[in-house]
Every structure is written in structure tokens, then in C-alpha cells.
Amino acid sequence: MFAPDQIVALLRRLGITHVVTVPDSTLGPWAETIVSTPGVRLIRVCREGEAWAVAGGLHLGGATPLVVIQCTGLFESGDALRNVLHDWKLPIPAVIGYRSYLNQETLPGDTCLVYTEPILDAWGFQALLITEPDQFDAAVEHLFDCRAAGTPGVALIAEGKA
Amino acid sequence: MSRGIPLPEALAAFRSVRSDRDVVVTTMGPARDWMAGGAPHPLDFVLVPSSMGQATSLGLGLALARPDRRVVVFNGDGSMLMNLGSLVTITAEAPANLVVVVCDNGAYEVTGAQPTPGSAAGRVGGDPIDYTALASAAGFRSVHRFSRLADWEEHLTTVLSGPGPTFVALDTIPVPGGKGPRSPGPAPDRARRFMAALAAPVLALAIGAGSLVAQTAERVTPVRVAGSVFVDRNGNGARDPGEPGLAGVAVSDQISVTRTDGDGRFAMDAAGYGLVFVAQPDGYQVRGPFWKAATGGSVDFPLAPSVAGGAFTFIHASDTHVSEASVARIRRLRAMVDSLKPAFVLISGDLVRDALRVPEAEARGYYQLFEREIAAFPVPVYPVPGNHEIFGIERHKSLISERHPSYGKRLYRSFFGPNYYSFTVGGVHFVGLDTVDYFDLWYFGHVDAAQLEWLGRDLAALDRATPVVTFNHIPLVSGVPAIDGIDEESVAPSLIRLGGRTQLRHVVQGNDSVLAVLGPKLEIALGGHFHRREFLRYETMAGTRRFAQTAAVTGPVRGEGPLGIRSGITLYHVADRRVDDGTFIPLDP
Numbered sequence: 001m002f003a004p005d006q007i008v009a010l011l012r013r014l015g016i017t018h019v020v021t022v023p024d025s026t027l028g029p030w031a032e033t034i035v036s037t038p039g040v041r042l043i044r045v046c047r048e049g050e051a052w053a054v055a056g057g058l059h060l061g062g063a064t065p066l067v068v069i070q071c072t073g074l075f076e077s078g079d080a081l082r083n084v085l086h087d088w089k090l091p092i093p094a095v096i097g098y099r100s101y102l103n104q105e106t107l108p109g110d111t112c113l114v115y116t117e118p119i120l121d122a123w124g125f126q127a128l129l130i131t132e133p134d135q136f137d138a139a140v141e142h143l144f145d146c147r148a149a150g151t152p153g154v155a156l157i158a159e160g161k162a
Numbered sequence: 163m164s165r166g167i168p169l170p171e172a173l174a175a176f177r178s179v180r181s182d183r184d185v186v187v188t189t190m191g192p193a194r195d196w197m198a199g200g201a202p203h204p205l206d207f208v209l210v211p212s213s214m215g216q217a218t219s220l221g222l223g224l225a226l227a228r229p230d231r232r233v234v235v236f237n238g239d240g241s242m243l244m245n246l247g248s249l250v251t252i253t254a255e256a257p258a259n260l261v262v263v264v265c266d267n268g269a270y271e272v273t274g275a276q277p278t279p280g281s282a283a284g285r286v287g288g289d290p291i292d293y294t295a296l297a298s299a300a301g302f303r304s305v306h307r308f309s310r311l312a313d314w315e316e317h318l319t320t321v322l323s324g325p326g327p328t329f330v331a332l333d334t335i336p337v338p339g340g341k342g343p344r345s346p347g348p349a350p351d352r353a354r355r356f357m358a359a360l361a362a363p364v365l366a367l368a369i370g371a372g373s374l375v376a377q378t379a380e381r382v383t384p385v386r387v388a389g390s391v392f393v394d395r396n397g398n399g400a401r402d403p404g405e406p407g408l409a410g411v412a413v414s415d416q417i418s419v420t421r422t423d424g425d426g427r428f429a430m431d432a433a434g435y436g437l438v439f440v441a442q443p444d445g446y447q448v449r450g451p452f453w454k455a456a457t458g459g460s461v462d463f464p465l466a467p468s469v470a471g472g473a474f475t476f477i478h479a480s481d482t483h484v485s486e487a488s489v490a491r492i493r494r495l496r497a498m499v500d501s502l503k504p505a506f507v508l509i510s511g512d513l514v515r516d517a518l519r520v521p522e523a524e525a526r527g528y529y530q531l532f533e534r535e536i537a538a539f540p541v542p543v544y545p546v547p548g549n550h551e552i553f554g555i556e557r558h559k560s561l562i563s564e565r566h567p568s569y570g571k572r573l574y575r576s577f578f579g580p581n582y583y584s585f586t587v588g589g590v591h592f593v594g595l596d597t598v599d600y601f602d603l604w605y606f607g608h609v610d611a612a613q614l615e616w617l618g619r620d621l622a623a624l625d626r627a628t629p630v631v632t633f634n635h636i637p638l639v640s641g642v643p644a645i646d647g648i649d650e651e652s653v654a655p656s657l658i659r660l661g662g663r664t665q666l667r668h669v670v671q672g673n674d675s676v677l678a679v680l681g682p683k684l685e686i687a688l689g690g691h692f693h694r695r696e697f698l699r700y701e702t703m704a705g706t707r708r709f710a711q712t713a714a715v716t717g718p719v720r721g722e723g724p725l726g727i728r729s730g731i732t733l734y735h736v737a738d739r740r741v742d743d744g745t746f747i748p749l750d751p
Contacts, residue, residue: 002720044254050216051249053216054251057227058226062558
């Protein structure tokens with residue numbers, strides 16, 4: 001869905017040093033671009049809750065991490081992100097895939113559509129939903145602005161399949 | 163399996179061998195007893211409040227961000243069970259500097275000591291989980307288990323210094339009724355203090371004035387070079403029959419200084435940093451670069467007569483911070499040069515946007531851009547490096563290895579030659595100094611011993627009447643730190659620990675050694691770094707001493723701070739070997 005140069009632009013604009021991720025079918029292909037981007041390290045974690053704590057440690061150590069997960073992983077990682085983002089106030093940006101938003105043929109009635117946005121709201125994320133590749137620049141600027149404001153920002157990427 | 167180590171004593175044993183540079187992460191029961199066992203350390207990260215299970219993941223992030231620090235995580239067994247996958251994540255990244263210590267008491271102690279599902283009491287078969295087997299299977303490089311305090315104490319130092327990532331299981335004694343850890347204060351404030359402490363430069367080496375520190379590693383094996391300094395009358399760069407050599411011209415490898423003989427010839431074992439340069443003599447201009455790579459064999463320096471006489475002007479500019487986004491600023495400087503027609507331009511560091519914290523391609527891109535821009539200037543440009551020219555040393559951000567061939571000052575030398583050198587114009591000796599030293603991840607104002615000795619040799623041949631103008635990035639003397647105050651939380655904190663003493667980082671430490679070498683010859687000392695024009699005059703027994711910083715080319719455009727500091731340059735007039743106080747010229751209307 002997104003071109004490699006868009007992903008590189010995101011990493012450069014935010015000065016990302018580490019991408020902490022559990023892949024899904026839309027975001028997983030980003031890995032090839034990320035690992036080939038000089039100065040950016042891809043960290044594959046076993047579950048999404050880990051991603052927030054790893055990113056928190058990176059941030060505390062002076063690095064600039066980005067969490068990249070699917071919305072199902074957002075659901076899984078609630079307590080970890082609560083601690084990192086709200087107890088410790090570490091403004092970790094995230095890219096979150098929004099499963100089934102564009103296409104529910106694989107999972108008709110996917111409850112991700114019911115819970116993703118309310119849960120993002122509940123956790124205090126400033127989320128910007130994008131549904132087209134040409135909206136990507138806006139998502140990048142949204143993450144940049146959120147970090148400048150010291151708030152957790154999310155680029156919510158509409159996905160078409162499970 | 164016997165359970166025998168009291169947790170407070172296990173932690174006390176570690177505290178007794180902990181390095182001052184170690185980061186220590188504690189959570190749950192270990193956090194409680196760690197806080198009770200001694201005074202807090204700035205590099206303690208007490209993960210309270212926590213998300214149970216995440217201490218190992220947080221420790222992994224810290225270890226990856228700071229590969230120069232050992233990170234020790236004291237975890238509970240209940241917490242470990244909540245995040246067993248982190249053992250796999252850790253070994254996937256393989257941080258050699260991470261030590262995970264699981265304090266295995268078999269119970270959720272703070273909730274009433276109920277057994278964990280990993281303990282014998284919590285399992286139908288009564289078979290406890292072997293955490294060391296899990297760690298070994300995950301791929302930890304060093305795995306240990308201790309059930310007796312004496313063993314832990316005996317092997318602790320070896321365990322901590324072994325190849326990592328390291329996993330340790332300690333069989334600790336549960337304390338039924340033990341309370342949960344109490345937060346030692348607001349978490350966001352503690353996070354900020356921890357980050358500041360971790361970012362603060364703490365140098366373990368004893369660094370005195372003029373001692374040799376970082377650049378020792380950049381020295382090369384000596385090679386024999388020989389050549390001549392001559393008047394290149396036909397401008398072909400080669401010494402042809404009838405083209406005279408110049409006697410008594412200084413040629414240096416940045417360590418020793420040799421003088422050309424009566425025929426302009428020299429020979430030396432170049433033992434510095436892989437290059438040799440000529441100190442451009444009065445009345446001449448070097449054709450092409452004034453420095454050459456010292457790879458052995460012949461090295462010649464062709465000269466052309468110069469038009470600069472006893473009265474001339476020069477521009478002191480600084481902090482151009484060139485990038486594609488800011489290139490218009492250095493072009494504005496060039497337009498100023500076109501208009502003012504100085505004999506030459508000094509640029510005192512922070513030439514490029516940044517090489518400290520960025521990947522190689524980005525750093526080289528900035529260097530190449532600066533190189534292209536100064537090539538378009540109509541007069542000679544003499545740069546010296548600033549802190550932003552040091553390549554890769556903030557390794558937690560640049561992710562550059564210390565073994566990278568362009569690491570540190572090497573990238574600067576590959577583009578612009580010696581990072582300190584001299585030349586003479588109109589009877590005034592100009593010395594470009596490198597006043598930015600570094601150790602580990604941190605730069606600081608300092609002139610190292612090799613440079614200081616070179617300076618003495620460079621000045622030794624000058625007659626008593628020859629005044630010296632120095633130009634460098636971090637100022638030799640400045641009042642700015644007294645005006646701006648101390649900032650401990652910025653990306654470049656104001657203070658640094660040197661040789662056990664806290665000192666200012668953004669002025670040259672040990673400047674008395676530099677000033678002693680310069681002696682009464684010092685006409686004026688020029689600096690940059692602070693992005694503002696500053697002029698200091700001291701009346702001394704040896705006469706007036708002047709120290710002047712110039713403003714930044716990069717900005718600010720509209721005025722900054724309560725004083726409305728603005729971008730600009732300083733134009734100096736020289737007549738009869740005297741340099742005036744300089745005139746500030748804003749770069750913007």
C-alpha cells in the first residue's frame with residue numbers, strides 16, 4: 001500500500017532510530033525497507049505489550065523509537081502502554097494497522113471495527129486515520145506534531161484484510 | 163531445590179560491586195529491597211509503578227540505546243513468567259551489555275506469597291520450572307544459577323563481566339507478608355532525571371589540562387615523506403627547473419614541525435593523523451590544498467605570490483550548520499564576501515548541520531554540501547571543526563561503530579585536512595585550533611596534549627613582534643555560561659565530570675595551558691559555538707587580552723532570547739600587524 005520512499009520519509013522526518021514491531025500483512029512488508037534504511041534498527045518482539053516497554057527503554061536511553069503493530073496488538077498491550085505512556089509520560093509514537101477497515105470479506109463483522117477507535121480514545125492517543133497512500137504525509141506530520149506536543153500520537157492505517 | 167539467599171543480601175552483594183556507570187532496573191520485590199538497601203543512584207531505574215512483566219523488555223531497550231553501559235535488570239519470577247517471550251526477544255537482539263537477574267522465590271510475594279505456576283508448590287506434578295534451562299534454550303550466552311549467598315558473592319564479578327546477554331537465576335527466600343514496593347516519587351519526574359543522568363557525560367579517565375585523550379586512537383603508523391615548498395611560476399603544480407624553493411617554511415604532520423632547507427626541501431617521518439600540511443608563509447598562497455595525505459613518497463607544495471599586504475581585512479564567520487534546508491544562509495555569507503572583499507574568511511566550526519548523531523550517508527551529504535559551497539567563495543576559506551563535525555560519537559543515536567574508518571575526527575580530516583594548522587598573512591600569524599575534544603559519547607571544550615605541543619613548536623620560530631590570532635570553535639574564554647546558567651537536561655548539558663571534577667563543558671578546560679603557550683603574542687582569540695557575538699577585554703600585566711566570539715551564520719534571523727541575539731559575521735581590519743576589535747555585521751536586514 002505504501003511506497004518504500006514514503007516509509008523512509010516517515011523514519012527520517014521523525015528521526016527514528018529503532019522500529020519495534022510485530023508484523024501484520026500490511027505493515028509486515030515495511031520490514032524490508034526499514035532494515036535497509038541506514039541508522040534505523042528493526043526490533044522484532046514476541047508480542048505487542050513488549051513493544052511498548054522496549055520502546056520505553058529505548059526512549060529513556062536517548063534513542064527515538066517507533067512502535068508498529070496491528071490494532072489487535074493494541075488490544076493485547078493495554079497495560080504495557082498504560083505504564084509507558086501514562087505513568088512515565090514517555091511520548092512514544094506508533095503506527096497501528098486497522099484490520100478489516102477497507103474490506104471485511106475475510107472476517108465479516110470483525111470486531112476490530114467496533115473497538116479500535118474507542119480503545120485508542122480510552123488510552124488517550126491522538127490518532128489520525130488514513131485510508132489512502134497519498135494521505136501518508138499527513139500521518140507523518142501528525143506524528144511529528146504529537147511528539148512535539150509531548151503526547152502519544154498514532155497513525156492509524158486502514159487495512160483491507162486480516 | 164534449596165532456597166537460601168535473602169533477597170536484601172543478594173542485592174547488597176551486587177551493590178558492593180556495582181560500577182558507577184551501570185544502569186540498574188528493579189521492579190516488584192527487588193525494587194522494594196533495592197530502595198531499602200541504600201541511597202538511590204542517578205542511574206537506578208526503579209520501575210514502580212510498573213506493568214508487571216515488562217522490566218526485561220525495558221532493560222532491553224535501555225541496553226540497545228546505550229551499548230556503552232551495562233544494564234542490569236532485577237526481576238521477580240512472577241514477573242518473568244508474565245513475559246517469557248522477552249527472553250527470546252533479548253537473544254534475537256543479543257545485547258552483550260544486558261544482564262537479567264531473576265529473583266526466584268516461587269511466590270507472588272507482595273500479594274500474600276501465593277505460589278507461581280512455575281514453582282513446585284504451584285504445579286500438579288511438583289516439578290518447578292528451571293529458568294536457567296529456559297534462558298539457555300532461548301540462547302543467552304551466559305547462564306548461571308545461585309542458591310547460596312556465598313557462591314553469588316564469590317562469582318558475582320565474573321558473572322557480570324562474562325559474555326552477554328547474561329541470565330542469572332537466584333534462589334531467594336520468600337518473605338510472606340512482604341509489602342509491595344512504594345513509588346519513590348512522581349514517575350515522569352524520575353524519568354526526566356534518569357534520562358538526564360544517563361545523558362550526562364561522566365568521564366572516568368583523569369583528564370587534566372592538555373592531556374591526550376580521544377584522538378590517540380586516530381593516530382597512524384609513521385611513514386616517511388619528503389618534498390619541497392616552491393614558487394610555482396608557471397602554475398602547473400610541479401616543480402620545474404628554475405622554480406625556486408622557499409627556505410624556513412614550516413611543514414607539519416600535526417605532531418612535529420620541520421622547516422624547509424635552503425632549497426625549499428623537507429623530509430619527515432609523518433606520525434600524526436595521516437597527512438602533512440604546509441604553514442602557508444607570508445606573501446604566498448598555496449596553489450590547491452595546503453595539505454596532502456601522508457602515504458609515503460614525495461609531497462610537494464606549490465605556492466603563488468599573494469597580493470595581501472600589511473593592510474587587509476578578513477571575515478570571521480561561524481556555525482554555518484549547512485544542510486539543504488539552510489544552504490541559503492551560507493550563500494548569504496558568500497554574498498557578503500562578494501561585497502566586502504576580505505582577503506580571506508575564517509569559519510570557526512559547526513560547519514555542517516550535524517555528524518554527531520546521524521548515519522554516515524547523511525553526515526557525508528552535509529560535508530559534501532559544505533565543500534561545494536565554500537569552493538564557490540571568491541577568497542580562501544579557512545575552517546576548523548566544531549562539535550557537529552565529529553562523526554558518529556553519540557553512538558546511541560548515530561549507531562556508528564567506534565571502529566568505523568571515518569569515526570571521530572577522521573571524517574573531517576578526509577574532507578578538509580588538518581583539524582589544527584597555521585598560516586601567516588600580512589605579518590600576522592593565524593592559528594586554527596581544534597578546541598573540541600571527545601571521550602566516549604561526549605565532546606567537551608579541550609585542547610589535547612599533542613595539539614598543545616604542536617602549538618608550541620609552531621610558534622617557536624616566530625619573531626617576538628609577530629602577533630598571533632587564534633580561531634577555534636569552543637571558546638578559550640567566554641562569559642556566556644555565566645549568562646545562560648547551567649542546563650543539565652539539554653541534549654548537550656552544561657557540565658561534565660573531568661578527572662573527578664565537575665567543569666563547564668562549553669568553554670575550553672585547561673585554557674590556562676593554552677594561554678601560557680600563546681603568551682604575549684596573542685593578539686586576539688576568536689571563537690564560535692554560542693551563536694552570538696561576544697567581545698571580552700582583559701587588562702593584564704602583559705597588556706590587553708581580547709577574546710571575541712562571532713555570531714552564527716545559520717541564525718537566528720529574527721532575534722532570539724531577551725537580548726534579541728541575531729545572526730551575523732565579524733569583519734576585522736588589520737594594519738601594521740594590529741587587528742582591530744572587529745565590526746559586527748548582521749546577515750539579515
